[in-house]
Amino acid sequence: MGKEKAGPLTPKAIANRIKAKGLQKLRWYCQMCQKQCRDENGFKCHTMSESHQRQLLLLAEDVDKYMDSFSREFQDEFLKLLKRQFGTRRVRANQVYQDYISDRHHTHMNATQWETLTDFVKWLGKEGHCKVDQTEKGWFIQYIDRDPETIERQKAAEAKEKMELDDDERQAKLLERQIERERARKVDEPEALFTELKRENEEEKVTFAMPASRKKDPVSGPSGIGQSRTVGLQNPLAAATSTQKDRKTESEKARNGLKRKSALEEIMETEEQKKMKSSHKENWIVKGIIVKVVTKKLGERYYKKKGVIQDVQNLFVAVIKMLDSGDMIKVDQEHLETVIPALGKTVMVVNGVYRGSAASLVSLNEKSFSVTVELSKGPNRGKRIDKIAYEDICKLDT
Secondary structure, eight states: OOOOOOOTSHHHHHHHHHHHSSSOOOOGGGTHHHHOOOSHHHHHHTTTSSSHHHHHHHHHHOOOHHHHHHHHHHHHHHHHHHHHTTOEEEEEEHHHHHHHHHHHTTTOOSSSSSSHHHHHHHHHHHHTTTTEEETTTTEEEEEEOOOOOHHHHHHHHHHHHHHHHHHHHHHHHHHHHHHHHHHHHHHSOOOOOOOOOOOOTOOOOOOOOOOOOOOOOOOOOTTTTBBOOOOOOOHHHHHHHHHHHHHHHHHHHHHHHHHOOOOOHHHHHHHHHHHHHHTTSSOOTTTTTTEEOOSSSTOOOTTTEEEEEEETTTTTEHHHEEEEOOEEEEEEEGGGOOOOOOOEEEEOOOOOOTTTTTTEEEEEEEEEEEEEEEEEEETTTOOOEEEGGGGGGEEBOO
């Protein structure tokens, strides 16, 4: 008779369970049989067992099928842990991996298509599951939440924020509508012309009538009764001369182009600047513009190279077709910058009030890092916009 197996409550069985609780070496784990051996001898005995040989025969029939299955399980469990435990916070990849392998029944990496954790992290960034970046402390990842419920909550929050406009914003919108109506009304009105004051006859004399105001000055008469006489209270000649000088000054100002801005124009300019500032958004990448890659993390092959955005994912991730090589890459908005073309070329306004509008580049101001554009489409066609920052426009692929 063979040796009987120890019962579950015997000291030997309890010792075996205590030993099996801790993590063992990965080299002594069989993923096909999902069995962890304690040492090299145990793993050798397992590989010679009949059950292990049957599992190897199943694996030999379709290796790719089993490897894809294990890779998919590893990826799903890893991302589930990352989302549940860390959310969308930036965290070290190795920290997440250590938490993942603390479960002794996890899918081991040696059964997947990735040989190292670095390869797996790069693959997550390439597929758009996470934002990845490498530092001196190692690889860091940040989960990108594309859950439909989360996106709906974000949209609902944005809609609620739009509805909760305060009184100042409502007043500003009302004033803006009034300004637009006033501007439309004054389009057809002729502009006032100022001319120099001239007299047709230079020898004509100017005559002035004495004012009718009176001041009593008592004088003695024959009868001893007080009488009165009129005394002038103004200098009409000085007043007329002052009026003529004022008119001459106004005409000189008109000739020299020193016309002041009206109060309405100043209000319109102030409101335009406020509107430009309040309408800025964090995301600016749009489909069809030419951008420049400004990160070295993708290699020197793409650094400082230009490409056309083919698609935008999750508002901040761009799918770019490189102009020189034709490669398709996926890059985060943080690693891109706008491209400013030559004067007269077509650009797109990517941020601000006129976001999404096509325009032509009129001029550049290098001191203020701004440009002037002229809108080429839409209801504001022909309108010129000044002082637009470099990062708010981008070259359009035409």
